[in-house]
Each structure stands twice: as C-alpha cells, then as structure tokens.
Amino acid sequence: MPRNPSTGVYSKPAGTTPSVGQVIDPAPWNALTTDLGNEITNSLPRDGSAPMGSPLKLASGTVSAPGLGFSSTPQTGLYLKGGGLLGFTQNGVDLVLAKASVYSVKTGDYTALATDDNAVHRFTANATVTLTAAASLGANWQYVIVADGGTVTIDPNGAETIDGAATLIVPNGYSAYLICSGSAFFTDKVLTRLLAKAESTAVGSFIDGLLLSNNVANPTTHLDFAAGSARSGSSFVSSASTMTKRLNGTWAVGTGNGGLDTGSVAASATYFAYAIRKDSDLSFDVVLSTSATIGGVTTTLLTGYTIVKCIGVVLTDASSLIRQFVMYPRDEYTFVTPVRDAFNAAINTTSALLAITVPNGVKVKANLRFMYLSSATTASALFSDPAQGVLVAGGNNEGGNVGTIQVASSFAVGSDEIWTNTSMQIRRVAGASGNMWVWTDGFIFPCGRNA
Known part of the structure; x- marks a missing residue:
C-alpha cells in the first residue's frame, strides 16, 4: 500500500511516472488509480458526512499552537502537556480545570x-x-x-x-x-x-457543668472536674470528659498531672481553679492558683494558653490536704466533715470579727451553725455580714440568730447563711457575755453556674 501508515505520506507505485512518447503500461496505472480511490475513501470528508473509522491522531501542539485548533482562532483548542496530560488553551492561555473529587x-x-x-x-x-x-x-x-x-x-x-x-x-x-x-x-x-x-460575637459569662469533686482514689491530693463548658466574654472552652488534676504538683498539660501554677501545696490555704484553653487547638485544661483573680495567676507554665474563667475553689487543712467536700449546683459546697471554727470561745456585747473556714480573698456566703451559752436569763447572739457594720444584739436592737437564753447557763442554738468579707471573717456580738460554738458546714462561692 503506497501510503505509509506511520507517517501518512503517500508514495506513487513504481512505473507510474511516464515520459513523452512512452507507451503506458496499464498494470501500474490501474494500481495507481485503485490506490487513489482507496485513499480518497479513507480520507475524512470536510463536510462531516462520514465519521472516522479509527482514532484521530493529532500533533502534540503547544499552549500557543494547540494540536487541535480552529481556523478563526488557532490559539484556542487542545494540546498535549508534559507527562501525557491533556491541556486546554484559550487565546493562548492555559485553562486549569478542577480535578475530580x-x-x-x-x-x-x-x-x-x-x-x-x-x-x-x-x-x-x-x-x-x-x-x-x-x-x-x-x-x-x-x-x-x-x-x-x-x-x-x-x-x-x-x-x-x-x-x-x-x-x-x-x-x-x-x-x-x-x-x-x-x-x-x-x-x-x-x-x-x-x-x-x-x-468574638459571643457575649456573657457562664459555667455549664465542670463541677469539682474529690478524686475517689486520691481524695486528699487529686481533684476531678466534670465535663462541661465555660465562657467569659468572648473566651470559651469546653471539655467532653472528666479531667483530674493533682494539687500537690506544678502544672503540666493533661489529665492526671499537676495543677499548681507555681510553688508547692500549702497548709490551710485556698486554691482557685481556672478553666484554661490551649490557643492552637482550643483544648481544655485546668490550673490551680492561690490568686483570687485571673490577673494574679502565674503564667510561666501556661505559654500558649488563655485563662478563660474561674470555675471553683478548694481548701486545704493544716496538713496541706484537700478538705473533702461535695459540690452542688449553683456553686454550693458542703464539707464532708463540718469545721468547728469556735469552741467555747468568749463572746460579749462588744462587736468583733470572727475568722471561719471559707475561701480567702473573696466574699462567700457561709453556711453556719451556732451555739450560745450565757448566765443571763434573757440574751441572744447575733452573727452577721461585716459589710453591715457594727450591730447590737437584742430584741430592742438588731435582734439575734442564735435564739434567746430563757434559763441561766443553758444553751441556745441557731443557723444562718452569712456573707463574709474577703478575709474569711463574719461579725459576732451578744446581748450578754457568754461563750460560743461555731460550725462551718460549707459555703457558696458564685462562679456563674445557673444549674
């Protein structure tokens, strides 16, 4: 067959190029006309009246001269990129098509x-x-x-x-x-x-969950924090699971590790628990500090973290161990063992401050019980919020909350919820000299829990 199938070049059969006066041999000329007819049949008609019978092979082309273009806009069409990739060009500019997902x-x-x-x-x-x-x-x-x-x-x-x-x-x-x-x-x-x-668009301040409790296995050294979330202004953090922190160790990221921002655990101290958030991944953690304010927390160990909100408080006893407690909704704490803060202590008509076992550095509402003993047959004792100033006990004055002695040297009892000052104190006074006993059952330290 005269047409080369690889290059497409047509070559005439031998003996079909005569000279003047030469007698034409019909055999090669018949072969030539047969070949021409075959090649015309195998050619693609310009009017599109017949389709290709085999794959159409194009020149590779370039982005400015595509292998398949148009007569009116030759720089628009298809070309072959490097690596066998098909390229699309429009007015000589490569088109990048989205890949399949x-x-x-x-x-x-x-x-x-x-x-x-x-x-x-x-x-x-x-x-x-x-x-x-x-x-x-x-x-x-x-x-x-x-x-x-x-x-x-x-x-x-x-x-x-x-x-x-x-x-x-x-x-x-x-x-x-x-x-x-x-x-x-x-x-x-x-x-x-x-x-x-x-x-940035969130506002308000609240705590949802994140209740504190003594760890079951290590109740005097470890604290558990329930799942929940906290917000203060535009800062928010949440935890999907319980976290445990040690009070007797300096802070390290993650549950089971130390929680102190600095130093070592102290006796008869107050430790505030702060929810913190890792800036890179928004994960939750807790740091414990004696500071009653975020500004006072030592942040040396907290690089890359934001302190979001105070979520609770714990107290240590004289042996530097966590006082065991039960925390209820709305930020209420009850000591497992009531603390006796006054035992047969003197009380008289002169008003004075009385220290009790509550958090230091903040005002809390203490849950208190009292006993009062006096040799007077009619007298009462009054325990009150220091912010009220100096009060006088007695029915003709500011009253009392420990009952009235009706029999000389008999006991009177009472209870009350009283706000403290920031130095863990309430005020006490009696209508007559005597002795007092005071028990602290717990306190309310408002952090922002609504339930």
Whole structure:
C-alpha cells in the first residue's frame, strides 16, 4: 500500500511516472488509480458526512499552537502537556480545570498521600492526619478534611507548617480545605474565621457543668472536674470528659498531672481553679492558683494558653490536704466533715470579727451553725455580714440568730447563711457575755453556674 501508515505520506507505485512518447503500461496505472480511490475513501470528508473509522491522531501542539485548533482562532483548542496530560488553551492561555473529587470515610489516624490529591475524607472519630512531605505532594495538591464524629489534628511532615503553625485542629463539626505550595501547607482560612467569629460575637459569662469533686482514689491530693463548658466574654472552652488534676504538683498539660501554677501545696490555704484553653487547638485544661483573680495567676507554665474563667475553689487543712467536700449546683459546697471554727470561745456585747473556714480573698456566703451559752436569763447572739457594720444584739436592737437564753447557763442554738468579707471573717456580738460554738458546714462561692 503506497501510503505509509506511520507517517501518512503517500508514495506513487513504481512505473507510474511516464515520459513523452512512452507507451503506458496499464498494470501500474490501474494500481495507481485503485490506490487513489482507496485513499480518497479513507480520507475524512470536510463536510462531516462520514465519521472516522479509527482514532484521530493529532500533533502534540503547544499552549500557543494547540494540536487541535480552529481556523478563526488557532490559539484556542487542545494540546498535549508534559507527562501525557491533556491541556486546554484559550487565546493562548492555559485553562486549569478542577480535578475530580474522591470521597472516603476514615475511622482513625491516617497518612495523606500524593494519591489523595483532591480527595475529601470524612473522619468519624478522633484522629491525627499526618501529611506526606510537601515536596513529595507537590504544588497544587489539594485535600479536604471533614470532622464528623471527632476532632481531627492535621500534622505536617517534620518542621513543615500549615498556615504557619505546627499543627491545625479541626474540631468536630467543622471542615478544612488544604493546599500544598510544594514547601508548606495553607488553608482557605474559613475554619479560622468561623472559630474566630464564634469567639468574638459571643457575649456573657457562664459555667455549664465542670463541677469539682474529690478524686475517689486520691481524695486528699487529686481533684476531678466534670465535663462541661465555660465562657467569659468572648473566651470559651469546653471539655467532653472528666479531667483530674493533682494539687500537690506544678502544672503540666493533661489529665492526671499537676495543677499548681507555681510553688508547692500549702497548709490551710485556698486554691482557685481556672478553666484554661490551649490557643492552637482550643483544648481544655485546668490550673490551680492561690490568686483570687485571673490577673494574679502565674503564667510561666501556661505559654500558649488563655485563662478563660474561674470555675471553683478548694481548701486545704493544716496538713496541706484537700478538705473533702461535695459540690452542688449553683456553686454550693458542703464539707464532708463540718469545721468547728469556735469552741467555747468568749463572746460579749462588744462587736468583733470572727475568722471561719471559707475561701480567702473573696466574699462567700457561709453556711453556719451556732451555739450560745450565757448566765443571763434573757440574751441572744447575733452573727452577721461585716459589710453591715457594727450591730447590737437584742430584741430592742438588731435582734439575734442564735435564739434567746430563757434559763441561766443553758444553751441556745441557731443557723444562718452569712456573707463574709474577703478575709474569711463574719461579725459576732451578744446581748450578754457568754461563750460560743461555731460550725462551718460549707459555703457558696458564685462562679456563674445557673444549674
């Protein structure tokens, strides 16, 4: 067959190029006309009246001169890119088409590979996604992570970063879109904006859950914090599970570790519990401090954390052990063993302050019980909030809350809830000299729990 099937070049059969006066041999001329007829039949008609009978082969072309173009706009069409990839050009400009997405469900840790380019992976449990080196994935590698059942931690390779950070946390219910530059990773910042908006637009201050309790195994040294959440202004943090912190150890991240911001546990001291949030992944933790204010907490160990809110308080006894307590809703504490703060102590008509076992540095409402003994046949004792100033006990004055002696040297009893000053004190006075007993059953330290 005269046409070369590889190059498409047609060559006439031998003996079909006559000279003047030569007698034409019909055999080669018949072969020529048969070949011409066959090749005309095998040619593609310009009017499109017949289709191709085999694959159409084009020149590779370039972005400015595509292998398949148009007569009116020759720079628009198809061409072959490097690596056997098909390219689309429009007026000499390369068109980048979106890649097909591949969806898959993941239930645990996963390493993202080059073959996951443009994949959408839905994680249904807590997981860590380790990224292959950016140079191996290459520029324009794209990946979508959907956290639907757990928090997903994205961890780039080695010292590589994602949005400039060592890791990126995708909280449950959120998603992240990743792009590789060939040396680092970036997101479309939607996740960051959503989380920032949730912070900045929220207002108010509250605690939901996060009740304190003595740890069952180590009740005098360890504290448990129930699941819950806390907000103060625009700062919010939550915990889905119980956390345990040691009062007899300096702070370290995570449950079961130390909780003190500085120093060592002291005797007869007050420790305030603060909910803190890790800035990089919004995770929950607790720090314990003798400071009654956030500003006074020592933050040396808390780099990368935000102190959100005070969520409770605990007291130690003379042996530096945690006083065992029961915490009820609305920030109410009851000591497992009532503390006797006054025993057969003198009381008289001169008003004075009385120290009791409650948190130091803040005002609390103490839950108190009293006994009063006097040789007078008619007298009462009055225990009150120091903010009320100096009061006088007796029916003709400010009254009493420990009853009235009707028989000389007999006991009178009473109870009351009384606000203290910031030095753990209430005020006491009697209508007649005598002796007093005072028990502290607990206190209310309002942190913001509504239930």
